[in-house]
Amino acid sequence: xxxxxxxxxxxxxxxxxxxxxxxxxxxxxxxxxxxxxxxxxxxxxxxxxxxxxxxxxxxxxxxxxxxxxxxxxxxxxxxxxxxxxxxxxxxxxxxxxxxxxxxxxxxxxxxxxxxxxxxxxxxxxxxxxxxxxxxxxxxxxxxxxxxxxxxxxxxxxxxxxxxxxxxxxxxxxxxxxxxxxxxxxxxxxxxxxxxxxxxxxxxxxxxxxxxxxxxxxxxxxxxxxxxxxxxxxx
DNA sequence: TCGTGATCATCT
DNA sequence: AGATGATCACGA
Numbered sequence: 001x002x003x004x005x006x007x008x009x010x011x012x013x014x015x016x017x018x019x020x021x022x023x024x025x026x027x028x029x030x031x032x033x034x035x036x037x038x039x040x041x042x043x044x045x046x047x048x049x050x051x052x053x054x055x056x057x058x059x060x061x062x063x064x065x066x067x068x069x070x071x072x073x074x075x076x077x078x079x080x081x082x083x084x085x086x087x088x089x090x091x092x093x094x095x096x097x098x099x100x101x102x103x104x105x106x107x108x109x110x111x112x113x114x115x116x117x118x119x120x121x122x123x124x125x126x127x128x129x130x131x132x133x134x135x136x137x138x139x140x141x142x143x144x145x146x147x148x149x150x151x152x153x154x155x156x157x158x159x160x161x162x163x164x165x166x167x168x169x170x171x172x173x174x175x176x177x178x179x180x181x182x183x184x185x186x187x188x189x190x191x192x193x194x195x196x197x198x199x200x201x202x203x204x205x206x207x208x209x210x211x212x213x214x215x216x217x218x219x220x221x222x223x224x225x226x227x228x229x230x231x232x233x234x
Numbered sequence: 235t236c237g238t239g240a241t242c243a244t245c246t
Numbered sequence: 247a248g249a250t251g252a253t254c255a256c257g258a
Contacts, residue, residue, distance in 0.1 A: 042255090049254050050239035057239080067258085068237075083241075091248080098237055129241085176250050186251060187237085195236090207251095208236080215249080 008037075009061035015075055015144070021060050022124055022142035030126070031135030033059055045134045052126055052137070053081045068097075068113065070120070077144070078121045082218060083129030088140060088226065090219045091130060093212040098187050101197040101206070104167035109156050112163075114211050118155065121145045123222060143225040151221070158182035159211070169200040171209070181217040184209045 012018035025033065030052055034041050037058055042048035057064065062071040062079055071079040083092050097113045109115055125140030132138075147155070158179040165174055166184070176183045187210035194205035 046242065047254060049241045050256080052241095053239045054256085064238095064257085066238090081240080092241070093249080095238090095240060100236095183250090186253085188253080189255095190253060191251080193235090210237090 008058045008064075011061045011063060011072065011074065013074075015077065018060060018072060018075060018077065018122065019142065019144065022122060025056070025059065025124065025139040026141045028139055029135060030055065030137045030139075033139075034135070041135050048134055051134070052129075053079075056081055056124055070117070072122075076120055078117055079124070080121055081124045081126050082222070084125045084127055084140065084222075085130070086128055088125060088127070088222070090125075090215045090222060093183065093185070093215050094218050095187065096182075096211045096213060098208065098210040099163070099166065099184070101166070101171075101195060104163050104198060107163065109159060112159065114159055115152075115156075118147060118213075123218075123225070125222065141226070143222070145221055145225060147221075154181050162211070166209075167198055169198045169204075171197050171206050172199075172204075176212075179214075181214055183212050183214055185212050186210075 009021070012021060031041060033055055037055065039055060042051055057071060057079060060079065063069070063073055066073055070076050080094060082090050082094060084090050097117050100113070107113075122142060122144050124142045127138045127140050129137050158181055162174065162179055162182060162184050165171070165178070174184050176185045178184065186207050188208045191207065193208060195208050196203045197206040
């Protein structure tokens with residue numbers, strides 16, 4: 001592991017530089033990366049949600065203050081670690097962005113927060129994420145995803161349906177089963193958190209929600225991007 | 235409090 | 247097993 005002793009890298013200047021860094025992680029474990037960055041591993045994996053993602057952000061030089069901008073603002077690239085099983089298949093949905101209830105009636109697909117966040121995504125698979133202990137989880141090969149026009153069209157249809165339903169005050173009737181590739185799911189500290197949302201008659205309190213890409217969708221795009229036939233799985 | 239990073243725990 | 251609904255940590 002290079003760069004041991006530095007807690008955070010400088011931002012990459014080019015897409016190529018970013019990809020070189022990301023691919024250098026392939027085959028290494030979370031414990032190795034944490035040691036290189038002098039970061040202690042959380043004791044309980046239950047309390048480590050997001051840890052690997054933030055560790056990788058530091059390793060690749062993502063902008064920690066990017067906020068709603070892409071993780072690499074200059075490059076317009078979003079970074080996402082994605083848990084995969086031993087066959088490299090994603091098993092979890094992927095959070096994309098939270099939904100602002102105040103904008104559901106005016107936001108358009110073209111300028112939506114969702115669309116902006118999926119235009120260019122650097123996926124970094126984390127193998128055996130659910131089976132192995134946190135430190136033993138191993139990085140796979142990073143790949144860069146720019147949605148095809150047909151992928152964008154599929155997502156647009158789901159997005160418009162879901163955002164439309166919410167804007168029409170139907171959030172309470174939506175479940176995670178709605179949407180073919182996208183779904184709306186809770187995104188909150190706990191189930192007692194509420195926010196004002198459009199209601200059928202008047203605004204009402206609802207659980208905060210976000211857009212998630214279904215695991216089957218991300219599995220399909222990772223499959224499309226993985227060209228190495230019969231890749232060396234572990 | 236809200237938005238970022240997600241995974242956990244349970245139900246089907 | 248896979249998906250859904252719930253939850254954990256942190257920074258501004």
